Amino acid sequence: MKRVVSIAAAVAMTAGLAACGSNDKSSGSSSGGTDQFKAAIAFDVGGRGDHSFNDASYQGLEDAKKKISNLSITTAEASESDNDQARVNRLTQLASSGNKAIVAVGFVYANAVGQVAKKFPNVKFAIIDDATPASAGSNVEQITFKENESSYLAGAAAAKTSKTGHIGFVGALKVPLIQKFEAGYIAGAKKVNPNIKVDSKYLASDGKGFNDTPGGKAAADAMFQSGADIVFAAAGKSGDGVISSAHSKGKWAIGVDSDQALTADKSVAGSVLTSATKRCAGTVEDFVNSVKDDSFKGGNKVYGLKEDGVSLSTTGNHLSADTLKTVDDLKKQVVDGKITVPTTPSN
Template sequence: MRRVAKLSAACAVTAALALTATACGSTSSDNNASSSSSSSSGGGKGVKIGLAFDVGGRGDRSFNDSAARGADKAKGEFSGDIKELTAKTSDTEADREQRLSDLADAGYNPIIGVGFSYATSMTKVAAKYPKVSFGIVDSVVNAKNVDSITFTEEQGSYLAGVAAALKTKKDHVGFVGGVDVPLIKKFEAGFVQGVKDTNPKVKVDTQYLSHGSDFSGFASPDKGKEAAQGMLDNGADVIYSAAGSSGNGAIEAVNGVKGAWAIGVDSDQYNIPGLAKYKNSILTSMVKNVDVGVYDFIKSVHDGKPLTGTNTYSLAKDGVSLATSGGFIDDIQAKLDVAKKKIVDGSIKVKTTP
């Protein structure tokens, strides 16, 4: 399993400034997301893993499920135990702080906050439990006992943009963002740059489902479907969604239009059982290997050498990638490989803001 080097001090400072600009994390509606908890045991002889999921939790078919895969792998290898607590869209900071504290009080170590919304609460709780190792996905928490697990979403999204530009037959594509927070802007920026660098003539429609502190855009498949349908009606034939479970609605809309393609996010959505009936419309997915980051962190705690600081999973480290399931991008793979090489060697600098 690859280990990811820490960022330089300068990069870490830059990442810290993006504390409030994080996570493709909120992912599903409040249906089945009522601050629920579950646990599974592998005999209790190994690490006790605490997972504080974002809304939707296990079963969201995207972000949270990727984190769950990493924890499940670690549980299987280390005969561990997992305790899961799941957020609600109505959560307050106090709710998140209590969730993390409950896991620490119950003896779970490490504890992972899945999503940017845990940044403030983890800063407080990590200080109260200095002997517990905490991990946070898609945000930066500056504490001695926290591993900040981040990704270069803009780089993977650039490749998604290249694919979209090469596959559109109408020179018209779309981007659906869940919430207009800085992290999701990274997805938009990379995608649009990839499209325009490949074919400047291609039109890109962009729509966000909610704004500011309203995170419902990550949890509303109906809104995702409506937004994608509007783009399709307007002439777009490839739509990339970075919107949590709202993206499932966008995929459904695309599936209803012959010749149109959807680009998934976070997980390889072609292979998600719950989306199987739409898989032939999923061109590719911009996979964000949250499972790798979560597994690496848990393994480090198990090995007695907990990762800390900011650890970034980049395109060069296969932290982000384009899925090849279905074979729909096989004909353009050579061009995608060229674009990837240029990003990795620095020939292409991918923007993080639109």
């Protein structure tokens, strides 16, 4: 009987650890020790390997580890079938496992962060891409970006580069956050070429749109076939499909969140014209460091072009000198307040 009880207890413990991920061995984490400073990250759909904002956010923890030698990192993957309760359970498991700093990647965690943060007032939370009252709390840092501003520069670069006067946009799902990308992209393109044609396509009505590589490829294929020669994707891992499509068609893709000319598969990365990036890694690193040195302050932190929180990458040197000059001029006007970039699409 004692042996049966021991086996049952071991199975239950193993299941509990599997539910929230495991210490990431590549980060140099160890399984024990009281001197560890424990931090965790709960990924959005797409998780590690999305070449986009999940990977960029995780990089922030790796960067923090370079300064915090005793940092132990735990990762927790998400599922397309997740609901709020699943996310609450995931964050609760992480908070009750001794993690002092927990990063929730994506606005879908808003309700879960709000609930769990109240139950664990001594744990500090950061949520990326949400600043709603649902996630607010004295022990919560809301990290948001002006994605419309970097997308504005991406649209301008696309319009200057396009030979057909026809470009495209692929979004994961039609929500305000993703519409910010579309709005900036269209506005920037039309600033350069008022007559440019912009196709827009949203992949799904739920989180599956962030993890649909075949769907991203199909959407881009259709746009290229109809005459577009550049497609910008704000769709997480689905953007891999857009880049793949651009490569197969001899066209251009524009990456998002990370510099995807560096993070995409090397066999297709040469087809990334530029990327509208945001400083996920830097903000996550700053958050973890602030918790470690007791300088944490909750509230919403907003990063735009002025704060160097978003930018347009130039890896590969695919943008002409004239295009770079136009982009730099438009960036200066946005930073100086002479141009206000819209957050909702005009069409």
